[in-house]
Amino acid sequence: MKTKQIAIISGKGGTGKTTLAGSLSVLFNNHIIADCDVDSSNMHLILKPKINETKQYKAGHKAEINESKCVGCGKCQQVCRYNAIYKKENGKYSVDSFACEGCKACVLVCPKKAVDFVLNHPGDYFISETKYGPFIHAELKPGEEMSGGLVAQVRKQALKMAVDERKAFVIIDGAPGIGCPATSSLTGTDYAILVTEPTVSGIHDMERMMEVIKHFKIPFSIVINRYDMNIEKSVEIEEFCQKDNISVLGKIVFDEKVNIANSNEMPVVKLHDSKAAEAIQSIFKKLKDELTL
Amino acid sequence: MSTKIAVLSGKGGTGKTTIAVNLAYILSKEISVQLLDADVEEPNSHLYFNFKDEMREEKVSLMIPKVDPEKCTKCGLCGQECQFGAINVYDSGVLVFKNLCHGCGVCSLVCPENAIQDVPKELGVLRFNKVENELSFGEGILNVGEISGVKVISKLKQNYDSSDVIIIDSPPGSSCPVVETLRGIDHALVVTEDSAFGLHDMETVITILREMGISYSIVINKYRDDSKNDKHTHIFEKKYSNSIALKIPLDKKIANLHSKGQLFVKEFPKISDQFRDLFNKIIREKRHV
Numbered sequence: 001m002k003t004k005q006i007a008i009i010s011g012k013g014g015t016g017k018t019t020l021a022g023s024l025s026v027l028f029n030n031h032i033i034a035d036c037d038v039d040s041s042n043m044h045l046i047l048k049p050k051i052n053e054t055k056q057y058k059a060g061h062k063a064e065i066n067e068s069k070c071v072g073c074g075k076c077q078q079v080c081r082y083n084a085i086y087k088k089e090n091g092k093y094s095v096d097s098f099a100c101e102g103c104k105a106c107v108l109v110c111p112k113k114a115v116d117f118v119l120n121h122p123g124d125y126f127i128s129e130t131k132y133g134p135f136i137h138a139e140l141k142p143g144e145e146m147s148g149g150l151v152a153q154v155r156k157q158a159l160k161m162a163v164d165e166r167k168a169f170v171i172i173d174g175a176p177g178i179g180c181p182a183t184s185s186l187t188g189t190d191y192a193i194l195v196t197e198p199t200v201s202g203i204h205d206m207e208r209m210m211e212v213i214k215h216f217k218i219p220f221s222i223v224i225n226r227y228d229m230n231i232e233k234s235v236e237i238e239e240f241c242q243k244d245n246i247s248v249l250g251k252i253v254f255d256e257k258v259n260i261a262n263s264n265e266m267p268v269v270k271l272h273d274s275k276a277a278e279a280i281q282s283i284f285k286k287l288k289d290e291l292t293l
Numbered sequence: 294m295s296t297k298i299a300v301l302s303g304k305g306g307t308g309k310t311t312i313a314v315n316l317a318y319i320l321s322k323e324i325s326v327q328l329l330d331a332d333v334e335e336p337n338s339h340l341y342f343n344f345k346d347e348m349r350e351e352k353v354s355l356m357i358p359k360v361d362p363e364k365c366t367k368c369g370l371c372g373q374e375c376q377f378g379a380i381n382v383y384d385s386g387v388l389v390f391k392n393l394c395h396g397c398g399v400c401s402l403v404c405p406e407n408a409i410q411d412v413p414k415e416l417g418v419l420r421f422n423k424v425e426n427e428l429s430f431g432e433g434i435l436n437v438g439e440i441s442g443v444k445v446i447s448k449l450k451q452n453y454d455s456s457d458v459i460i461i462d463s464p465p466g467s468s469c470p471v472v473e474t475l476r477g478i479d480h481a482l483v484v485t486e487d488s489a490f491g492l493h494d495m496e497t498v499i500t501i502l503r504e505m506g507i508s509y510s511i512v513i514n515k516y517r518d519d520s521k522n523d524k525h526t527h528i529f530e531k532k533y534s535n536s537i538a539l540k541i542p543l544d545k546k547i548a549n550l551h552s553k554g555q556l557f558v559k560e561f562p563k564i565s566d567q568f569r570d571l572f573n574k575i576i577r578e579k580r581h582v
Contacts, residue, residue, distance in 0.1 A: 013465045014306005039466030040494040103397030142500040145469040176305045177334035180440035199552035201337035211437045230552040262488045263523040
C-alpha cells in the first residue's frame, strides 16, 4: 500500500487551512501530520505535541568577512548582486546576513581570502507524538530564506516515517502564497484541498493557486470556508468550479464557535453542537470517497 | 521626506490588506499617499480601488546565464561553484535550470573562457496607477511558477514617489520577502487577530522588527469581547499593552464590505478617526526620534 500525501493549501493566508488540517488530523487514522507552514506554524498550538526529537536543519551558506584580513579593496561589494555588502566606518567591509543569499561571489573574488563561507542553520524541525498521531513541524528562524528547503525537509521526514511505520496517509498543512514554500508543500502530493473564502481576495488568490496546482497535475478539490459571509461570492466560486469541472468538497458555515475552539487551542471538530464541526465531518466523508476512487 | 509605514502580520488573513487599503484611503483625504502592495505572491490591494487610467506596467527580470557553446570547453567550473544547482555541465553541453537560478553571476565570474553572458528572464511585473490625485498606487506581481518574490519587492520599492506617506502592504510570514519589505521603513503596523495563532505569528514578526531596529505598533483585528479570559488575551495585555494602538472589532458588516471589495472606513467614521489618530501618533514619534 502506497502512502497517500494530502496537502491542505490556500494561496491567500487566513482562509482556514490550519483549522481544516487540524480537524482532519483528528479524523484520519493511521497517518502522519506535517505542518509545512514553517514561517508561521500554528498546528502545534492545537495538537499539543510532545516533542521527542529536535533536528537542526542546515542548508545553504552565508558569507562572513574576517575583519583582520580585510584590506578594504571593495571587490566583494562590486560583485554582490544583493547589496548585501557594505563599507564600515573603519574602511573595512561587512556582510548583511539578512540580504546574503550565499552565492559565494564575494568569497571567490576576495584577493586576501578574508571572506569565510559558513554553513547556515536556518531553523529546526521536530518529531513529536500527539493524541492524534505522529507529528512533524518546524521553526524557521525569523528573517531566514530557505523556507522552501525546510518545508521539503519536513515532508521528507514525514514521508519516511509514514513508509517505515506503514501509515496510509500524510496530512500536510501547506504554506500560503504561490512561491517556494507553497510549491514545496505541494509537489509530489497525491491530492490537494484548496481552502478559499467568499471574498474578492479569496477568489483572486484561489485562481492563482489553481494555476500552480494544474501545473503540477495534482487532483484537487475546493473547500469554501465561512461561505455565508458573502453568499453571492460563494455562488460565484461554485459556478467557477462547475465550469472548470472542479469538485467542491464542502462549504463551512461562519461559526463563532470556531473562534472559541481556536482560543482554547483545540481542533474545531472536537466542538459539540457546532455547524462548522459538522461541515468538516462531512468534508472528511467526501474526501475519503475521493481518495478511494 | 515621506514617512514609510509597512503593514505586516506574520499570520496570513489577519487583515493586513484591509488595514493598508483603508488607512491609505482615509489619510489621502488630508495628505498625499502612495500605497504599494508588496505581497507579490498574492497581491490583493488593487481589488479595493477604481483606477483612473490603464495600469502603467514595468517588467521585472532576473539576469540569468546563457552559455555560448562555441566558447565553452565544458571545464565544469560553473557547475562546481553554483550554490543553487542551477547550472550543470554534461558531455552533451551545459544545462541551465532557470527556476533554480538566483541570478548571482558566479558562473560568469568563474568562467575562464568568458563563455557565459547574462540575459534577462522575466520574473514578474510592476503596475502603477492613480486612484485619486492624492492617492497613488503600485504593486508587484510575481509570475506563477517563480519561486522567490524578493527581487520584485526590491524593484517595487525603488518606485517611491514624493507622497507625504508611503504605505506598504507586506507579504505574510517572517522570512526573506518580509525582511526585504522592511528595509528602510520608518514604522511597522503589525496587524494581528484575537487568537492564539495571531499572537504566535505576531511574536515572530516582532523578533525581526527588534533585530532590524524598526519601531512598531500593534493593531488587533477581529477583536472579540468574549476573549477576555483567554490565555492569549492575557499575554497580549501583559507583554504588549504599551504597543497596542488600535483594536478593531469582529464585525460581520466590516467582513461583508471587505468581501465585496469595498472600503469599510467609508461607513465607520469612528474607525476613520482612530486611523488618523494612529497616524498622527506615528508622526509625532518619528519627530521625537
